Amino acid sequence: MRKFLTSKSGFFSVIVLCFWIKTYIIYQVEFDLGVQNILQQFLLFFNPLNSALIFLGVALFAKGRKAGVWLLTIYTTLNALLYANVVFYRFNSDFITIPTLTQTSNFTSLGGSIADLVAWHDLFYIIDLILLFAFFVLTKAHWSTERLPIKKPLLVLASGAILFTVNLGLAEIDRPQLLKRTFDRNYIVKYLGAYNFMIYDAVQSFNSSKQRVLASSDDLTEVENYTKSKYAEPNPDYFGVAAGKNIIKIHLESFQSFLIDYKLNGEEVTPFINSLVHDSEQNFTYFDNFFHQTEQGKTADAELIMDNSLYGLPQGSAFVTKGNNTYQALPAILQQQQGYTNAVFHGDYKSFWNRDEIYKQFGIDEFYDASYYDMDDDKVIGYGLKDKPFFAESMPYLESLPQPFYAHMITLTHHHPYLIDDEDATIGPATTGDASVDRYFQTARYLDESLEQFFNDLKASGLYDDSVIFLYGDHYGVSTNHNRAMSELLGEEVTKLKSAELQRVPFLIKIPGIEGGGINHEYAGQMDVVPTLLHLLGIEARDYIQFGTDLFSEEHQDFVPFRNGDFMTERFSRVDGVYYDTQTKEVIEEPTEEMEELRENVMQELELSDRVLYGDLLRFYTPNQNWTPVDPKNYRYGQ
Template identity: 30%
Template sequence: MSKLNLFFLSFLDVIFFVVCVTFKILIYGRHMETGYIKTSSLFIPAIAPVIIAVSLSLVLKVKTRSRILYIFNIVISSFIVSDIIYFRYFKDIISLPVLISGFQLGAVKSSVSSLIDLKDFLYFADIVLIIPFINRYVRNIKYNFDLNYKIPIAVLLLFMGITLDFKSFYGLSKEQPRLLSTMYNKVYITRKLGILNYHCLDIYNSISANITKLTPVSREKLEDINAFMDNNKSDNKKLKGYAKGKNLIMIQVEALQEFVIDASINGQEITPNLNRWMKRSEYFDNFYYQVAAGGTSDAEFMTNNSMYPASAGAVYFLYSGNEFNAMPENFKNNGYSTAAFHGFRENFWNRDIMYKKFGFDNFYGEKSYKKDESIGLGLSDRSFLEQSLTKLNNMKQPYYAFLITLTSHYPYDAVDKYGDFDVGDLNGTLLGNYLKAIHYTDEQLGMFLDSLDKNGTLENSVVMLYGDHYAIPKDKEQQLFKFLDMSSASDVDWEKLQKVPLLVHFPDESVKGVNDTYGGEMDIYPTVCNLFDLPGKNMFGKDLFNPKNQRVIFRNGSFIDENYYYSAQDDVYYSVRTRKKLPENSSLKKEKDSTLDQLGYSDYILRHDAIDKLNK
């Protein structure tokens, strides 16, 4: 046997590792790609870190090397499958802070299992069917090349891998200078650098962020943030103090999206009660959820603090030791009693700790309710709202009550308990099940609001009701398009489908109508401060009745207003009116830079627990 053939056979495990892992990363890259990045550009960032890993293994003994590469293959394939499953619902990539709080998924196993596709496990096929036999064959070859041969090859491969990787990192740093350090757009990083480089970068930045927490707060940075906060304040003229002294009943509805409002199926209204109350309220029809990895907890955090979610993971876990200028504390300082209501475990999402931090006097969680009817994850919305009504009646007025519903939680699989709402051809689909779930929740909300009306509570109360986040993940978009009679949708159309309802009901229905102002969950707290004449400071949102600008910013760096939509995941600008792409100009770049500044300011406050240091 020639030395060349012997060399090839001796390193068969290495060759198959490079081929199989690179192939899997490229397939994964195509899965994440949406048509804005050429396939050829995915190859170098995919193979470069693989070459680096291989170069480091070449100097090891054959048996050790094959085992190390086998373990690498398992780890990389696990990351790929986990990322795909996570992306399927959250439209984002897993990060280390997400994994830290990942135990929360244990309570929503049905939600996770419904996202798994058996085809995902084809990524492990080579690990089970091919690689073990190749490794066994390589180990049986008695010839072992001298280090004098292996070291030069290893050094050459290491240099080549680092050079190729440097080119990818450098190119992305030039294209988007702040992206590599802030990680605000994890999907775009993964598309441009590949999954291995992304996860290495994520680990590095996570460690770096924890070290940064220990560094002193920059006075210059605080001055920049203060200057932004001062400039961001709305000129509160309209409805200033209009609800002063009234109760506030805030209802956050699980997975309530705007497309179901005023919509019908088979001649039946999907949300007849919300449709009815919408006409009796101020209804915001351009209102967006702004959540990130924290899901429902992010919505709660934004609503009560007017700060952005964490760049990765959930604020409720990562920053539970921080101080906040939260809405409940603000109300309490002005003579209100405050309480939060949710029919699920008190420690889920760390609520039992965070609600105290926010200043709630009481938190009525699972243990405060009689669990007489369970649907889906826990206590049914019917029982939850009925029992909450009794608790509300016993609260000292004026009060701020914050209620979070549960039954319409993904994956909407309790179809036998939602009633007999007919969804026709959508029966058995995710969208069909969702329509049944949200129709059920609508019925319970209708009875709850009607009860508040009949017992006279609404005569002295403002009710704010909104959806926390999306219901239909992107991989089920075709079901949604079919329901809405859309053959396809542009990126702008899809973003507009991410709206959630917001209605504000005033005593005597003195203010009502459709309000076209663009807003999001960040804007609820400043709006409340204006209506109830509360002191408002250190908030990133705007008063929806006195908007200074109408830009809605999302955690990944995207933004939308009445004129433009910027998709950070693709780095593309669009006209909202024409849906067509636009070239970047100085005005759009200024908006983009301002967006990143705001996200960076919010991150800085969280990481340094700096809310109390502002204005000092």
């Protein structure tokens, strides 16, 4: 045994074993993969082995002691990739994909957020590396200087390939068409492993990049037929009622609906937003079953959806990877149909999320980024300008816009890791011991106070009464990695279903000339906002490729697809492959034909939206005879 352990083959066996055990431990400790049965648990344990044999087996082709150097280099690289996924998952509940790696220009703004995601116990994840390096140094003198016979490394690689085939076969038994029909990366990692997911993602990225080259106008036919069939006729009481009115769109960063009416230690966290919901004189309609539909792009996905009624991509952000696509976005529609001026206001720099490029494709006239604001240290925290100075300094720019205008105000203080200065905190933190969750309520209160200040300024300027004003949450702020703290705060266990229900985000809208409708219980999502606004302005949404339907229409489609293929309806929901009765929360053991048909419908909708973006299909579509394709060269941002 001693002779074997001090040999090249022995070292290879030890490093494979370390890789196998460590990966499985990280699966169990760091990732919530939704393991539901013994086969899934076995595959979770089994899948690191084939990856270890294939990736590490390559090193056995090296001569003599170089094989050890190769082994340690590959092992360290794979560990670094896995740890990067650990940190990414702690906030995003998701895995890194190749498209997300193209978004590294954003990382300069993420320093505090990333630091907050690193845990002290992460030190344990390097102990094996230290021991293996020491083991190699102590044993390499006993290694043969000769190269292993070629059949040995080939046998190792073949063994890895055979084990992967077995792994995939067992996975297909439990989840048929795993690699053909999935929008959820958790499934791939659970069944095939994190490293095989990286290969899968590379193949997917390659395939998506070639789709634009191969696309033609024929590919648009099915998309157009689907969106036209889903179209909901406008409510005649609302159609055109806001024509020519200013539109002020307020983006509530990381704001989830559970904050509304929530009391922390007996004190309302968001008293001003609560007043918009409950005070009839404010004339707001609040949709309390409104969900975000974002994926890896988070804020950028929300912007894409809220201006285009298209889903974000399953990997990465369309803002970055599809920034040169043709779009027929709401700003361009409003400009061409009713002469609107379009502007975005944001206290971060214009290159973040590639906004300074993709906004041109949307037809946005003005982009007031950080260069327009006072970015002194006392006014900046986390991702950029604090919300109170942001709104205050935005008012002169807003008042100077030619009317009618479409103004998009993007807040950012209420963003992970929810940092706030002592002088800005007017409510104490929660006391769960989970720092980012505890601070979440303090930055939510700060955002609430910022909104009240902004509304007062709008009223003083005369813009308030003559504007459509709506507020929306862009995505979740508290990920599933904080379920313990959330269970404590909510007073109930955060189950899979509860977690899906917590993806509700606010949507409140005030329409001049229309009395507020109070609380509307219609199930809806971000996809529905564009057709709703178009109909309020008297513009036919039917002319455009959009996957949402008018919120005020009697024909509104009240099912809410999520990007991973799950969905919510008033009667039943599908979460992580399990059907639930939405009202009783009970599992539905035998799904009905209606449920399965809706599942197929959701998958079709996601696939068709992906075709539009991957194939850049809107370049082949002319909405109406008056439409002029947006020319990005006509737009220039900066002072």
